[in-house]
Amino acid sequence: MKFKRYLHNPPHLFIDHAVYFLTGATYNKEHLFDDDERKDIFLKAMHKWFQQFEWQINEWVVFSNHYHIVASANKAIDMPVIIQRIHGATATELNQLDSAPGRQVWWNYWDTCLSGGGDYENHLAYLYWNAVKHNVVERPEQYRWSSFNRRKTGAATEAVPDQKVGLSFEIRHIDTF
Numbered sequence: 001m002k003f004k005r006y007l008h009n010p011p012h013l014f015i016d017h018a019v020y021f022l023t024g025a026t027y028n029k030e031h032l033f034d035d036d037e038r039k040d041i042f043l044k045a046m047h048k049w050f051q052q053f054e055w056q057i058n059e060w061v062v063f064s065n066h067y068h069i070v071a072s073a074n075k076a077i078d079m080p081v082i083i084q085r086i087h088g089a090t091a092t093e094l095n096q097l098d099s100a101p102g103r104q105v106w107w108n109y110w111d112t113c114l115s116g117g118g119d120y121e122n123h124l125a126y127l128y129w130n131a132v133k134h135n136v137v138e139r140p141e142q143y144r145w146s147s148f149n150r151r152k153t154g155a156a157t158e159a160v161p162d163q164k165v166g167l168s169f170e171i172r173h174i175d176t177f
């Protein structure tokens with residue numbers, strides 16, 4: 001069960017100033033972040049801890065049971081700490097809100113160090129179209145809980161990531177999110 005083993009012990013590749021694609025998932029894929037208040041809790045912690053360790057968040061999307069982030073590393077070795085802090089802080093706050101002390105909120109996270117050769121573009125397209133892939137909205141910019149909804153206001157000038165790539169691309173070792 002190679003896949004299972006990977007789920008439990010993801011091999012992390014730490015390269016300073018590299019760009020990473022990160023995916024985190026709730027325990028048993030439970031929809032614990034199912035409303036605005038709870039997604040807000042996640043976003044606040046996400047911004048706070050990446051900033052604290054001087055990582056730059058390029059793009060993000062958050063759902064009720066998982067998230068995807070593209071971020072540029074400062075010290076790559078800080079990655080597990082950043083994720084730990086985000087997961088720890090959000091779990092505490094969520095469990096208070098739901099009166100569920102000690103409940104396990106998070107399952108794990110996976111990281112991919114993005115290289116050249118279209119790797120970045122493919123992952124970006126995947127993230128961009130993810131809310132459509134998960135059947136939450138029909139157009140990416142309609143999804144509120146994503147860095148891409150700024151396109152609605154015309155603030156973004158970058159090219160729109162390819163839809164076909166976004167909906168068909170598979171993240172290495174992660175085929176369920």
Ligand code: NI
Nearest residue numbers: 066068130177
């Ligand atoms: Ni997803």
